[in-house]
Amino acid sequence: xxxxxxxxxxxxxxxxxxxxxxxxxxxxxxxxxxxxxxxxxxxxxxxxxxxxxxxxxxxxxxxxxxxxxxxxxxxxxxxxxxxxxxxxxxxxxxxxxxxxxxxxxxxxxxxxxxxxxxxxxxxxxxxxxxxxxxxxxxxxxxxxxxxxxxxxxxxxxxxxxxxxxxxxxxxxxxxxxxxxxxxxxxxxxxxxxxxxxxxxxxxxxxxxxxxxxxxxxxxxxxxxxxxxxxxxxxxxxxxxxxxxxxxxxxxxxxxxxxxxxxxxxxxxxxxxxxxxxxxxxxxxxxxxxxxxxxxxxxxxxxxxxxxxxxxxxxxxxxxxxxxxxxxxxxxxxxxxxxxxxxxxxxxxxxxxxxxxxxxxxxxxxxxxxxxxxxxxxxxxxxxxxxxxxxxxxxxxxxxxxxxxxxxxxxxxxxxxxxxxxxxxxxxxxxxxxxxxxxxxxxxxxxxxxxxxxxxxxxxxxxxxxxxxxxxxxxxxxxxxxxxxxxxxxxxxxxxxxxxxxxxxxxxxxxxxxxxxxxxxxxxxxxxxxxxxxxxxxxxxxxxxxxxxxxxxxxxxxxxxxxxxxxxxxxxxxxxxxxxxxxxxxxxxxxxxxxxxxxxxxxxxxxxxxxxxxxxxxxxxxxxxxxxxxxxxxxxxxxxxxxxxxxxxxxxxxxxxxxxxxxxxxx
Amino acid sequence: xxxxxxxxxxxxxxxxxxxxxxxxxxxxxxxxxxxxxxxxxxxxxxxxxxxxxxxxxxxxxxxxxxxxxxxxxxxxxxxxxxxxxxxxxxxxxxxxxxxxxxxxxxxxxxxxxxxxxxxxxxxxxxxxxxxxxxxxxxxxxxxxxxxxxxx
Numbered sequence: 001x002x003x004x005x006x007x008x009x010x011x012x013x014x015x016x017x018x019x020x021x022x023x024x025x026x027x028x029x030x031x032x033x034x035x036x037x038x039x040x041x042x043x044x045x046x047x048x049x050x051x052x053x054x055x056x057x058x059x060x061x062x063x064x065x066x067x068x069x070x071x072x073x074x075x076x077x078x079x080x081x082x083x084x085x086x087x088x089x090x091x092x093x094x095x096x097x098x099x100x101x102x103x104x105x106x107x108x109x110x111x112x113x114x115x116x117x118x119x120x121x122x123x124x125x126x127x128x129x130x131x132x133x134x135x136x137x138x139x140x141x142x143x144x145x146x147x148x149x150x151x152x153x154x155x156x157x158x159x160x161x162x163x164x165x166x167x168x169x170x171x172x173x174x175x176x177x178x179x180x181x182x183x184x185x186x187x188x189x190x191x192x193x194x195x196x197x198x199x200x201x202x203x204x205x206x207x208x209x210x211x212x213x214x215x216x217x218x219x220x221x222x223x224x225x226x227x228x229x230x231x232x233x234x235x236x237x238x239x240x241x242x243x244x245x246x247x248x249x250x251x252x253x254x255x256x257x258x259x260x261x262x263x264x265x266x267x268x269x270x271x272x273x274x275x276x277x278x279x280x281x282x283x284x285x286x287x288x289x290x291x292x293x294x295x296x297x298x299x300x301x302x303x304x305x306x307x308x309x310x311x312x313x314x315x316x317x318x319x320x321x322x323x324x325x326x327x328x329x330x331x332x333x334x335x336x337x338x339x340x341x342x343x344x345x346x347x348x349x350x351x352x353x354x355x356x357x358x359x360x361x362x363x364x365x366x367x368x369x370x371x372x373x374x375x376x377x378x379x380x381x382x383x384x385x386x387x388x389x390x391x392x393x394x395x396x397x398x399x400x401x402x403x404x405x406x407x408x409x410x411x412x413x414x415x416x417x418x419x420x421x422x423x424x425x426x427x428x429x430x431x432x433x434x435x436x437x438x439x440x441x442x443x444x445x446x447x448x449x450x451x452x453x454x455x456x457x458x459x460x461x462x463x464x465x466x467x468x469x470x471x472x473x474x475x476x477x478x479x480x481x482x483x484x485x486x487x488x489x490x491x492x493x494x495x496x497x498x499x500x501x502x503x504x505x506x507x508x509x510x511x512x513x514x515x516x517x518x519x520x521x522x523x524x525x526x527x528x529x530x531x532x533x534x535x536x537x538x539x540x541x542x543x544x545x546x547x548x549x550x551x552x553x554x555x556x557x558x559x560x561x562x563x564x565x566x567x568x569x570x571x572x573x574x575x576x577x578x579x580x581x582x583x584x585x586x587x588x589x590x591x592x593x594x595x596x597x598x599x600x601x602x603x604x605x606x607x608x609x610x611x612x613x614x615x616x617x618x619x620x621x622x623x624x625x626x627x628x629x630x631x632x633x634x635x636x637x638x639x640x641x642x643x644x645x646x647x648x649x650x651x652x653x654x655x656x657x658x659x660x661x662x663x664x665x666x
Numbered sequence: 667x668x669x670x671x672x673x674x675x676x677x678x679x680x681x682x683x684x685x686x687x688x689x690x691x692x693x694x695x696x697x698x699x700x701x702x703x704x705x706x707x708x709x710x711x712x713x714x715x716x717x718x719x720x721x722x723x724x725x726x727x728x729x730x731x732x733x734x735x736x737x738x739x740x741x742x743x744x745x746x747x748x749x750x751x752x753x754x755x756x757x758x759x760x761x762x763x764x765x766x767x768x769x770x771x772x773x774x775x776x777x778x779x780x781x782x783x784x785x786x787x788x789x790x791x792x793x794x795x796x797x798x799x800x801x802x803x804x805x806x807x808x809x810x811x812x813x814x815x816x817x
Contacts, residue, residue, distance in 0.1 A: 242717035250714045349791040357787055364779045372772040380770060389764055392706045394714060394757025512715050532695065533727075593719060610719065 005023035014154035015065025020056035021144040027137030043130040054111040083164035085561035093177040100153040128437040128498040135195035175235035183228030187293040189221025194290035230634035241593040243622040254296035264366035277345035358416035410464040440467030507644020514636030521629025535616040545623040567609035
């Protein structure tokens with residue numbers, strides 16, 4: 001009976017999705033039609049279409065989720081990604097557990113953003129809103145075309161199989177449930193600045209009027225992209241069982257490239273807000289960031305690159321995505337070339353050494369980093385297509401090229417916030433940098449003394465982190481001291497007033513602090529991880545670094561949709577137990593290793609269990625120092641970003657309060 | 667007492683020799699990982715031999731270990747794998763006509779972009795700006811004029 005109901009429902013969702021496709025087309029074309037037919041009333045159509053589009057897409061998404069929950073195996077997508085044993089949590093997450101569903105999630109998020117902008121823009125930028133909506137509508141229609149005609153999650157399957165296949169076992173993990181939506185919120189979020197920029201180019205919209213809005217959307221998207229990448233690393237670490245979290249895998253690079261350009265963008269926009277310059281460059285950055293988001297989607301969703309993520313391989317759709325991407329980017333960059341300079345800088349550089357120039361160096365470095373990752377990711381592909389020669393570009397290359405770039409970035413990070421706008425006061429700057437530089441040198445020396453001169457990167461990274469941290473600390477201290485002098489306040493009160501009074505700036509500084517904590521974690525785990533792979537019989541003891549681990553044997557266990565051999569190990573140093581598993585999921589012959597980790601702030605003991613030979617088990621033991629710093633640093637980054645964005649809410653409240661006061665006064 | 671002395675002597679003699687073999691194996695292990703990290707697992711999609719769990723990766727690691735025990739240097743072992751599988755096996759592309767661009771590109775780009783940024787900043791810093799465009803567009807100004815006329 002239930003399946004009868006859901007049969008109807010999935011068709012309702014399918015119908016809603018088709019309707020949404022047409023609504024998106026209307027949304028894309030309405031402003032153009034208004035112009036051609038000289039009927040300005042049509043313009044509002046594209047604004048009003050946005051919430052409807054979101055509603056229809058939501059109906060479609062909910063019917064897919066409902067079909068997953070009710071095991072409606074007449075839906076091809078359900079039958080191939082879910083079965084009756086799958087826990088409910090993963091059934092919902094199966095919406096993005098397969099190729100078709102994840103594309104639908106992409107579209108759904110995009111319609112959500114569009115509806116939010118439509119709501120946000122009605123009172124703030126009503127005259128340009130229809131054009132922004134039209135650009136978003138065109139993008140959505142493009143993706144809907146892919147979803148409906150090439151990769152339809154509503155497609156049916158007859159005869160109805162009695163049981164579905166299992167969701168990809170590697171995806172059955174909480175980290176993987178959160179990772180794709182976060183990443184998509186980031187990727188898709190950059191479509192909003194893109195639509196603003198295209199609309200501005202089309203209508204000569206004065207930059208000051210929209211760049212501030214763009215900044216907030218970009219920050220929002222940047223936060224989600226950051227969180228998505230960190231969750232992806234987390235998943236890779238806790239699920240894939242190779243002992244690492246970042247492998248310079250092409251798909252990881254695909255998410256990292258828009259992050260790099262997005263980071264350049266959120267810094268560069270500040271320059272335009274403060275100094276009314278870099279208009280053209282910012283538009284270029286906005287378009288490039290979204291272009292890289294599209295490229296990332298293409299790389300992941302087309303299976304063109306060999307990658308551990310290639311579960312989503314689907315060549316036919318790759319051609320569609322590639323063509324769509326080419327059309328969008330040709331139009332966008334073409335428009336940029338023709339009209340990119342529609343607004344020139346209104347202020348000039350006064351000195352090549354100033355806050356704005358530091359931001360430009362930041363942009364140069366991020367662009368170089370991004371272009372290097374881009375070449376390393378795509379070059380093997382081009383080479384093979386052009387000459388047939390096969391080469392590999394892997395972690396040793398990226399580590400060697402990217403680490404120095406990141407270290408230079410830290411130097412700019414330390415000096416940048418100290419340099420004043422317009423023209424740096426060199427003498428003052430020298431005074432302010434002296435103590436932090438000494439602190440940095442002290443920490444670097446300490447590293448060499450304690451751990452020996454093994455890697456040059458370790459002391460340099462730690463020294464730079466100490467350098468940056470001291471400059472940030474000293475900066476806050478100076479601001480608080482000044483406030484205490486002026487207002488005669490206590491320390492705590494002055495500190496709170498200073499930090500809460502300029503949330504945008506200090507939020508940014510908290511983000512920088514989070515990055516520093518991450519750098520410590522990346523340095524420690526990247527350079528000082530140790531591992532051993534050995535055959536162990538029960539009772540054997542293995543030592544890696546200073547950790548002694550005893551193998552106690554194995555036992556068989558049964559999960560909701562898998563059976564597993566569980567290894568029993570004890571860390572002799574602290575008595576903690578480790579329980580790595582070798583899982584076999586129903587409906588899949590694939591064995592999946594699930595590592596077990598014992599974490600303390602300073603080190604992770606991480607173990608995998610492999611196959612058995614002659615009563616001995618293959619045990620892969622890792623001791624990874626400071627991994628927790630990476631996750632903690634990531635959390636600090638997101639918290640800092642939220643604090644920075646809260647400034648916007650606060651200001652809006654103030655505006656509303658004053659306008660309310662004015663209203664009641666009059 | 668004598669027994670003790672013998673024990674101590676035996677201990678003093680045994681432990682270093684045991685430690686020596688242990689150190690030796692751990693050196694081999696460290697070298698094996700260092701080599702495996704730079705070689706690609708041939709059946710995997712983007713994993714090194716060091717992290718891959720595929721059977722062939724295990725075999726290739728064992729081969730590395732055996733060659734190390736036989737006294738071969740890491741460079742010899744790498745050359746052996748390149749001879750068998752081609753440059754594809756190297757995760758760090760070599761600096762040869764095909765791979766050179768990968769190594770040159772970041773430097774060229776940094777120099778190019780940095781140079782352009784520097785020149786543009788210097789030039790703009792010297793040249794005075796044209797007077798700023800009027801804050802109001804022609805439409806706005808017309809509206810302002812119309813309003814002032816009304817008053």
